[in-house]
Amino acid sequence: MSETPISRKVVREAIGAGLAANLPSAQAVYAHAKADFGGQSPVVRISSESSERPGLTRQGIRSIFRYTVEVWVLLTDREGWTEQDAEDTLDTLEKEIISWMVGNHNTETWTSLTYDGQSTIIAAIDGGDTWLIERIPIRAEVHG
Numbered sequence: 001m002s003e004t005p006i007s008r009k010v011v012r013e014a015i016g017a018g019l020a021a022n023l024p025s026a027q028a029v030y031a032h033a034k035a036d037f038g039g040q041s042p043v044v045r046i047s048s049e050s051s052e053r054p055g056l057t058r059q060g061i062r063s064i065f066r067y068t069v070e071v072w073v074l075l076t077d078r079e080g081w082t083e084q085d086a087e088d089t090l091d092t093l094e095k096e097i098i099s100w101m102v103g104n105h106n107t108e109t110w111t112s113l114t115y116d117g118q119s120t121i122i123a124a125i126d127g128g129d130t131w132l133i134e135r136i137p138i139r140a141e142v143h144g
Contacts, residue, residue: 005061005144008051008065011065011109011110012031012047012048012065014107014109015046015067015069015113016030016032016046017031018100018104019046019100022096022099023097026044026071026096027040027042030043030044030046031045031046033047037072041074042073043071043072044069044070044072045070046067048065049137050065050066051063051064051065051066052065060144061144062143064141064142065139065142066140068138069097069135070135071093071097071134072131072133073089073090073133074086074129074130074131075123076130090132090134094134098115101113110140110141110142111141113139114139116137116138117137119134119135120134121135122135
C-alpha cells in the first residue's frame with residue numbers, strides 16, 4: 001500500500017533498463033524519446049504517454065501509466081542488408097520485448113506490465129533514411 005505518488009519517470013527508466021539488458025538484437029535502447037540515433041539500427045526507445053491517477057483508497061494510490069515502446073529498424077541503405085532482414089529484425093525485437101515483459105509482469109516497481117492494445121508498424125523517412133517503425137503501447141499498474 002502506498003499513499004505516496006510514484007513518478008512516471010521512475011517506471012519508464014526501469015522499463016528502459018530492463019529492455020536494455022534483455023534485447024540482444026538492439027544496438028541501443030533509450031528510456032526517453034531520443035531523436036538522433038547516431039547511425040545505430042535497430043534502436044528501441046520508450047516514451048511516456050499518459051497517467052491515470054485515481055483517488056486515494058484504503059489500499060493507497062493505484063496509478064496506471066501508459067508508454068510507447070518504439071522499435072526503429074533501418075529498411076535499406078546498408079551493404080548486404082535487405083528489406084527481409086529489416087522485417088525479420090523487427091519481428092525478432094518484438095518477440096524479445098514481449099518475452100522480457102512476460103518474465104517481468106510483476107516486479108517491485110509495478111504490479112502489472114502488459115501490452116495496452118495492438119502494436120502498429122509503419123514505414124517512414126527520417127533524416128533521408130527509410131525506417132520500419134513498430135509502436136507498441138504498454139501499460140504499467142503501480143502502487144503510488
